[in-house]
Amino acid sequence: MVARLRRSIRYAACAAAALVLAACTTGGAGAGAGGSAAPSALPKDTVVNLFQWTWQSVAAECPRLGKVGYSGVQISPPQEHVEAVGNPWWVDYQPVSYQLVSRRGDRAAFAAMVQACHAAGVKIYADAVINHMAGMDRGVGFGGSGFEHYTYPGIYQPQDFHHCGLTDGDDIRDYQSREQVQTCELVNLADLDTGSDYVRSRIAAYLNDLISLGVDGFRVDAVKHIPATDVAAIMGRLTTPVDRYYEVIDKGGEPITMGEYVGSGKVTVFSYGDQVGSAFQWGKIATLRELAGGVDGTVARVFLDNHDTQRHGGAQVLTHKQPRIYALATIFMLAWPYGEPIVMSSYEFTNPDAGPPALDDRGTTKDTVCGQDGWVCEHRWQSTEGMVGFHNVVKGTGVDRWWEDPSGNAVAFARGDRGYVVVNNATAPLAGRSFQSGMPPGTYCDVVHGALVDGRCTGPSVTVNADGWLTADVGQMDALAIHVGARSG
Numbered sequence: 001m002v003a004r005l006r007r008s009i010r011y012a013a014c015a016a017a018a019l020v021l022a023a024c025t026t027g028g029a030g031a032g033a034g035g036s037a038a039p040s041a042l043p044k045d046t047v048v049n050l051f052q053w054t055w056q057s058v059a060a061e062c063p064r065l066g067k068v069g070y071s072g073v074q075i076s077p078p079q080e081h082v083e084a085v086g087n088p089w090w091v092d093y094q095p096v097s098y099q100l101v102s103r104r105g106d107r108a109a110f111a112a113m114v115q116a117c118h119a120a121g122v123k124i125y126a127d128a129v130i131n132h133m134a135g136m137d138r139g140v141g142f143g144g145s146g147f148e149h150y151t152y153p154g155i156y157q158p159q160d161f162h163h164c165g166l167t168d169g170d171d172i173r174d175y176q177s178r179e180q181v182q183t184c185e186l187v188n189l190a191d192l193d194t195g196s197d198y199v200r201s202r203i204a205a206y207l208n209d210l211i212s213l214g215v216d217g218f219r220v221d222a223v224k225h226i227p228a229t230d231v232a233a234i235m236g237r238l239t240t241p242v243d244r245y246y247e248v249i250d251k252g253g254e255p256i257t258m259g260e261y262v263g264s265g266k267v268t269v270f271s272y273g274d275q276v277g278s279a280f281q282w283g284k285i286a287t288l289r290e291l292a293g294g295v296d297g298t299v300a301r302v303f304l305d306n307h308d309t310q311r312h313g314g315a316q317v318l319t320h321k322q323p324r325i326y327a328l329a330t331i332f333m334l335a336w337p338y339g340e341p342i343v344m345s346s347y348e349f350t351n352p353d354a355g356p357p358a359l360d361d362r363g364t365t366k367d368t369v370c371g372q373d374g375w376v377c378e379h380r381w382q383s384t385e386g387m388v389g390f391h392n393v394v395k396g397t398g399v400d401r402w403w404e405d406p407s408g409n410a411v412a413f414a415r416g417d418r419g420y421v422v423v424n425n426a427t428a429p430l431a432g433r434s435f436q437s438g439m440p441p442g443t444y445c446d447v448v449h450g451a452l453v454d455g456r457c458t459g460p461s462v463t464v465n466a467d468g469w470l471t472a473d474v475g476q477m478d479a480l481a482i483h484v485g486a487r488s489g
Contacts, residue, residue: 042395044071045340046388047125048379050368051307052076052089052347052356055105057368058124059116069388070379072123074219074342078102078110079206080143082134087363088353089307092127093221094134094189096141096152098206103142103358103365107213114214123216125243130203130234131222132189133161142362149190160199162191178255182227194230204237217243220265224248224256232264245301250294262299269293269339272302273309277318280329284408285425292338302339304329310344311352320346320378324477327383328425331448331479334387335413335421337399341391343384348374382459386447386481393485394419401438405430410474414438419483422474430474437482438468443489444482452486461488 048070050058058073065073080097092102100107114124133156138148150158164184167173170191172184185191192199207218223231223246235244245266250258251274258267272293279285293300304326309317318326333341347356357366357373370377378384397416404411409426412435420437424430443463445452450459462482464470474480 044069044392045395046070046334046343046391047072047074047123047301047340048343048345049074049303049306050345050379052092052365053104053345053368054365055109055113059113061368062113062117062120062122064380065117066120066122068385069392070122070343072125072216073117074125074127075113076102076104077127077129077221078104078210079129080141080145082136082139083142083362084136084139086353087355087358087361089355090353091355091363093129094132094136095129096134096139096147097143097145097155098202098209099143099145100209101143103363111213118214123243124214125217125219125245126210126215127221128207128210128218129221130192130207131194131225132186132191134190135185135188155202156192156199160193160196162193164191175254181254181256182225186222186225191225194226194234200230200234200237203234207234208237208239211238211240211242215242217245219268220244220246222247223261223267224250228260228263231261235264252294258293258295262295266299266301266340267295268301268303268306268342269295270309272300272339273304273313273318274316276304276329276333277316280318280325280332280425281316285332285423286404286408286411288332288336289402289404289411291336297338300339301342302333303342303344304333305344306342307344307346310346311349320344320376323378325425326378327381328423328477328479330378330381330384331387331421331481332423334384334391335394335415335419335423335481337394337397337415343379343388345379346376348376382450383448383479386449386451386486389485390419390421390447390481390483393483401436403435415483417484419481420470421479421481422472423479424474424476427476429476429478430472432471432473434469434471436468437464437470439464439470439482440484441466441468442487444484445486445488446480446482447486448479448481452488455489457486457488 050073077092078100079095080099080101081091082094084091100110140146150161162183164170170185172180174180246261248258248267249270251271279288305317305319310319318329368375394415399413401414407426410424412422414420417438441464443461445457446460450457462470
């Protein structure tokens with residue numbers, strides 16, 4: 001099955017190549033990694049969000065991810081969730097128990113996935129839903145657990161939830177009110193009293209169970225709705241101080257900010273994708289020369305889109321539905337030094353509520369075969385895989401030798417003497433232009449369009465002369481990137 005999965009994914013990557021900046025490689029899994037020369041000594045940090053993938057499919061993907069250079073996988077929430085008509089994606093964010101059974105697999109499959117990914121050198125980051133339970137009056141979970149809105153047998157009773165009493169129905173109405181945001185209900189989701197010692201202990205027990213199975217860290221959902229002191233208290237009960245990054249939607253203008261939470265973890269910077277998407281679609285990408293978020297880059301997780309913003313983020317959010325410009329923006333994200341990147345991997349949808357490809361009426365998720373059943377797998381595009389390798393090699397360096405053309409929509413810059421990138425978001429090509437890269441002389445693979453395999457470039461190559469100059473053609477809406485880990489010969 002793994003061999004069939006790899007063949008299908010390689011075919012899908014070739015099909016996508018006609019739409020994006022990818023040159024199709026034939027070197028098998030991981031051919032887009034850009035070579036095996038000595039990378040930066042700093043740890044890898046690029047995570048791929050394999051949204052709604054089954055545990056078996058994640059396990060099968062990890063050998064390629066490790067070879068490409070991804071540091072880890074963000075997986076969808078593993079705990080038991082509600083069942084709902086139509087099996088929408090959001091059922092996974094309505095937990096009913098902490099047993100590890102979901103439409104993606106059971107506890108045994110989860111444990112096997114973690115082991116397989118660790119064997120490939122890839123970490124697992126579980127999406128943890130700790131702010132709330134389900135938003136239904138009553139129902140049955142995917143594993144058979146019955147529940148009512150504030151009653152989850154053996155776990156929680158009504159006294160374990162906030163009942164804010166501030167609005168009709170206890171729902172959040174005013175995001176300028178800190179009290180409403182952190183004690184009222186987010187669209188009727190039963191809001192846990194995270195100030196309670198019992199609730200903190202119960203949440204920590206769930207997270208520690210995942211840690212016992214080898215989970216390396218957490219993406220924590222809806223953290224803006226939990227006071228920072230409560231988050232820190234829960235994380236202080238972990239048996240191992242694993243990595244965590246918090247979903248804090250902070251675009252300015254609200255009283256709750258990302259900075260409140262960086263004492264106990266990193267944060268996801270939602271303004272980053274908006275800024276990059278706006279510049280690539282309607283502005284000038286040269287304005288991204290000072291690109292950063294509202295927190296220091298060492299505590300920032302950055303992304304162009306995620307499962308929420310794809311569906312409800314606004315026109316400024318770039319997604320796989322705009323493949324060419326999305327590929328360009330991803331190249332820029334992986335070349336730019338601010339924050340630690342999260343690469344999205346999606347499935348097609350027209351209805352924003354649509355769940356992943358399913359096997360049955362209950363919504364049991366299909367194993368992923370990229371290019372089939374709506375699985376997009378944009379993380380496998382050559383331009384993205386090649387830039388993950390670039391990101392790893394140049395990590396720890398700054399931006400040097402900035403260049404921009406008069407339109408402001410073509411830029412180039414060096415990352416120390418380890419890498420150089422040209423991004424042309426303009427409507428005209430850059431023909432025969434010379435750039436001062438500052439890199440050591442030699443012949444390099446353009447990792448946007450190919451890879452280094454057995455000492456040779458599978459795509460175009462670029463020659464840097466003794467003075468650090470290169471001359472290249474870069475087409476309209478195209479890019480070029482070279483690094484010292486992908487030097488041929």
